[in-house]
Amino acid sequence: MVFSVGTLQLLGYKITILTGLIPPLLIVIGVPNCIFLINRYQSELMAHGNKEEAIRNMVSGIGLSTLLANTTTAIGFGVFYFTNSSLLVEFGVVAALNVMVTYVICILLIPIFLHYMGLPKARHLKHLEVKWIEIFLKKIDYLVHHQRNAIYATVILVVLLSIYGMTKVRVIGFVVDDLPKNDPIYTDLQFFEKNFNGVLPFEVMIDTKKPNGIFGNQAEALYKIKALQNKIAAYKEFSKPVSIVEATRFLYQAYRGGDAKYFVMPGVMELSKVAEYVQNGKASAKQLKSFLNEDKSITRVSFQMADVGSVRIKELMDEIRPKVDSIFKPSEYKVSLTGHSLVSEKQ
Numbered sequence: 001m002v003f004s005v006g007t008l009q010l011l012g013y014k015i016t017i018l019t020g021l022i023p024p025l026l027i028v029i030g031v032p033n034c035i036f037l038i039n040r041y042q043s044e045l046m047a048h049g050n051k052e053e054a055i056r057n058m059v060s061g062i063g064l065s066t067l068l069a070n071t072t073t074a075i076g077f078g079v080f081y082f083t084n085s086s087l088l089v090e091f092g093v094v095a096a097l098n099v100m101v102t103y104v105i106c107i108l109l110i111p112i113f114l115h116y117m118g119l120p121k122a123r124h125l126k127h128l129e130v131k132w133i134e135i136f137l138k139k140i141d142y143l144v145h146h147q148r149n150a151i152y153a154t155v156i157l158v159v160l161l162s163i164y165g166m167t168k169v170r171v172i173g174f175v176v177d178d179l180p181k182n183d184p185i186y187t188d189l190q191f192f193e194k195n196f197n198g199v200l201p202f203e204v205m206i207d208t209k210k211p212n213g214i215f216g217n218q219a220e221a222l223y224k225i226k227a228l229q230n231k232i233a234a235y236k237e238f239s240k241p242v243s244i245v246e247a248t249r250f251l252y253q254a255y256r257g258g259d260a261k262y263f264v265m266p267g268v269m270e271l272s273k274v275a276e277y278v279q280n281g282k283a284s285a286k287q288l289k290s291f292l293n294e295d296k297s298i299t300r301v302s303f304q305m306a307d308v309g310s311v312r313i314k315e316l317m318d319e320i321r322p323k324v325d326s327i328f329k330p331s332e333y334k335v336s337l338t339g340h341s342l343v344s345e346k347q
Contacts, residue, residue: 200307202339
């Protein structure tokens with residue numbers, strides 16, 4: 001346990017929700033090593049009563065098997081190094097190193113302790129003579145040596161049933177998986193999903209790759225954004241967008257005296273009048289600046305979406321991405337899809 005905490009410090013890692021589990025985890029892994037070694041030592045003592053020979057036989061008989069067991073355990077933790085999560089990488093590295101350290105400590109210290117300790121008394125060895133354990137082990141030994149075909153058939157059947165069961169597993173994750181169903185946050189999220197199509201951010205970043213690209217070429221990019229919004233509006237998982245297009249509609253409505261029927265995307269000629277309307281100070285340009293970068297080459301379209309789960313979000317992205325590329329040619333535009341739901345799905 002001390003060595004594991006020291007490893008965290010040496011590698012510059014912090015104690016997190018995962019790395020904090022390593023010390024007690026090493027106890028769970030280390031105690032069986034101790035049990036195997038001491039049990040073999042006591043069995044050897046019952047056989048011939050020579051302490052030194054019992055220690056030698058303990059190390060040679062159990063040392064290799066515990067080494068293989070600890071090595072496979074360390075490899076299991078070590079594979080976390082190849083994930084994309086820094087938390088899992090740190091956990092895997094520290095756990096793998098310290099599982100092997102645990103083995104080394106056990107194989108070194110236990111023989112030393114046993115060498116200086118006195119011989120166990122008769123009551124300490126009673127567990128080696130428990131009848132039902134002896135009967136059980138003899139039964140296992142008989143099955144292994146005389147019923148191999150039955151064992152193979154049983155294992156194959158279990159494997160086939162397990163494979164069939166794996167095909168029935170539906171792997172799906174939600175952003176709020178860790179919250180209980182009666183948690184206020186979960187309840188509020190369900191309310192917003194039911195009434196407002198969710199609250200999780202989903203954004204489309206559009207880079208025209210040239211200054212004033214959003215309004216240049218007769219505002220071609222604006223009308224492409226409008227087409228994209230119409231495509232995404234077909235999906236019930238998304239709320240209404242917030243974008244430069246919506247701001248333009250609002251300004252056009254203001255330009256037309258506030259009549260609700262003018263909350264539409266104006267034509268090219270009318271759009272130039274709206275631009276003059278803004279430049280002359282009759283409307284605030286802040287509504288547009290919040291969607292644009294300095295040189296008006298990049299804009300974003302913001303949606304809110306429901307927590308539909310990792311399976312559905314992947315399906316949505318597989319459907320939306322081709323539609324985005326059909327509207328915005330990749331050779332002319334760089335369009336990025338991002339947001340909390342996408343990040344959670346990738347993790």
